[in-house]
Amino acid sequence: MNNNFKKEKLRSIVSGTILFDEPMSKHTSYGIGGPAQAYITPNNKEDLKSILKYSKQEKIPTYFVGSGSNILVSDNGIDGIVITLGKSFKKLEINKNKVFAETGVMLGKMVKECVKQNLSGLESLIGVPGTLGGALIMNAGAFGGEISNYLENVTVVTMSGKEKIYNQSDIDFTYRNSSFTDNEILINANFKFLESSEEIVTKNKLKASGGRKASQPLRFRSAGSVFKNPKEGAAGYFIDKAGLKGTRSGDAEISSIHANFFVNHGSATANDIVSLINMARKKVSEKFGIILDLEIKTLGFSKEVIE
Numbered sequence: 001m002n003n004n005f006k007k008e009k010l011r012s013i014v015s016g017t018i019l020f021d022e023p024m025s026k027h028t029s030y031g032i033g034g035p036a037q038a039y040i041t042p043n044n045k046e047d048l049k050s051i052l053k054y055s056k057q058e059k060i061p062t063y064f065v066g067s068g069s070n071i072l073v074s075d076n077g078i079d080g081i082v083i084t085l086g087k088s089f090k091k092l093e094i095n096k097n098k099v100f101a102e103t104g105v106m107l108g109k110m111v112k113e114c115v116k117q118n119l120s121g122l123e124s125l126i127g128v129p130g131t132l133g134g135a136l137i138m139n140a141g142a143f144g145g146e147i148s149n150y151l152e153n154v155t156v157v158t159m160s161g162k163e164k165i166y167n168q169s170d171i172d173f174t175y176r177n178s179s180f181t182d183n184e185i186l187i188n189a190n191f192k193f194l195e196s197s198e199e200i201v202t203k204n205k206l207k208a209s210g211g212r213k214a215s216q217p218l219r220f221r222s223a224g225s226v227f228k229n230p231k232e233g234a235a236g237y238f239i240d241k242a243g244l245k246g247t248r249s250g251d252a253e254i255s256s257i258h259a260n261f262f263v264n265h266g267s268a269t270a271n272d273i274v275s276l277i278n279m280a281r282k283k284v285s286e287k288f289g290i291i292l293d294l295e296i297k298t299l300g301f302s303k304e305v306i307e
């Protein structure tokens with residue numbers, strides 16, 4: 001760690017929670033990751049803005065996370081500040097078919113509340129872990145639906161502490177990707193869903209949750225799909241056909257249930273996951289000529305270790 005910001009100064013700025021040298025393994029679904037120099041949960045918007053302005057002024061590397069269900073953090077940890085809104089930005093308001101939500105709201109909670117109000121549009125995302133913020137960045141999707149489908153706008157805060165609103169059409173949402181930049185933190189969003197019936201939304205929801213339970217290794221810690229599906233087909237299919245299902249590196253395994261899920265059996269390290277990533281890429285490229293792109297986001301690695 002070479003970024004010596006002043007702990008006392010940071011403490012005097014943050015009114016929310018600040019944890020120094022906080023193991024990221026506590027904040028990722030993999031249960032993997034070395035310490036973040038400072039892991040901060042701002043109390044509110046004003047708190048967030050002062051932290052961002054301070055880190056910009058002091059040139060402290062700053063990263064945003066939701067609930068860590070799509071990230072692999074290096075065993076060496078993160079040199080800088082990590083900010084999460086997952087515990088504080090929790091407002092969720094439903095008014096007829098309009099929904100306002102802060103990005104710390106868990107996606108699962110939002111789906112359930114919409115289903116309760118017979119609003120259609122999010123049911124297929126039932127069971128996708130994580131916060132609304134992470135879902136928007138990733139353009140989370142499942143069983144034909146994507147979070148961006150019924151989105152109206154998103155408010156972000158820049159590193160200068162300024163708020164900006166993007167309309168849906170300002171943002172380029174593609175498969176598991178969005179065009180938000182790394183130096184803006186998403187704070188809330190508005191949606192307009194379809195008014196539907198209890199019968200339809202319940203049917204859609206049950207179909208999606210049944211499909212998930214049947215196809216995913218939900219007993220073990222993972223970050224969901226490691227790679228994006230290439231245009232030729234499902235990444236998991238090619239990893240399986242390359243003979244890699246069940247392959248282990250340390251305590252990490254390419255799941256024998258779903259080959260695009262790499263699971264942690266208890267004490268896997270980020271290096272174990274990286275070894276499996278490199279192995280899957282190499283074998284799939286040799287056998288099928290397909291280059292697999294990562295879906296999971298990585299934090300704290302140098303480019304040579306993982307692209």
Ligand SMILES: Cc1cc2nc3c(=O)[nH]c(=O)nc-3n(C[C@H](O)[C@H](O)[C@H](O)COP(=O)(O)OP(=O)(O)OC[C@H]3O[C@@H](n4cnc5c(N)ncnc54)[C@H](O)[C@@H]3O)c2cc1C
Pocket residue numbers: 029063064065066067068069070071085103127128129130131132133134135136137138139140141142176184185186187216218222223224225297
């Ligand atoms: C068992 C399992 C099943 C899964 N199934 C699916 C699935 O079916 N479909 C799917 O799409 N995904 C799936 N995932 C992946 C994951 O749940 C989603 O990508 C989720 O939307 C990530 O949300 P998060 O809050 O955990 O984000 P994180 O993992 O914390 O972060 C993801 C990205 O978003 C950024 N980010 C997070 N919050 C903010 C913010 N407020 N402002 C700016 N940037 C932010 C981070 O920097 C990072 O780049 C699955 C994961 C698991 C573990």
